């Protein structure tokens with residue numbers, strides 16, 4: 001099932017999501033599958049559950065955009081356990097469509113997370129994957145990438161969004 005993507009302005013995007021404690025359930029497996037489907041439909045490389053209105057600590061990532069099944073990652077209750085270096089690059093978010101801004105992030109990131117069956121695993125990513133790890137764990141803590149840009153740029157984006165909301169072009 002493809003869920004609509006929740007856009008900036010909805011409270012669920014700015015709340016800390018809740019830990020998952022029950023693994024391997026039909027419900028959880030279905031939710032993860034739906035998240036991949038929704039992410040691909042929206043042409044994203046990462047999606048956090050709050051972005052489909054579900055306040056749970058689940059994110060999916062596929063930086064190959066569906067080209068390589070080996071690159072599909074399910075991050076449940078993810079935690080960043082190591083970072084190295086820095087990178088600056090353009091970042092966007094499905095919840096803030098059409099906007100992109102340069103954001104400085106760690107260049108290399110190691111994550112510890114559960115898989116959908118509960119298995120704990122660790123994975124290290126660099127560049128775009130490291131960026132996705134940081135962007136998606138931020139989402140689960142109620143933080144959007146615009147928190148990492150200058151207040152001036154953030155206000156400009158907010159003003160543009162308010163205009164779009166008034167014109168009913170942002171919902």
Ligand code: NI
Nearest residue numbers: 092093094095
């Ligand atoms: Ni995002």
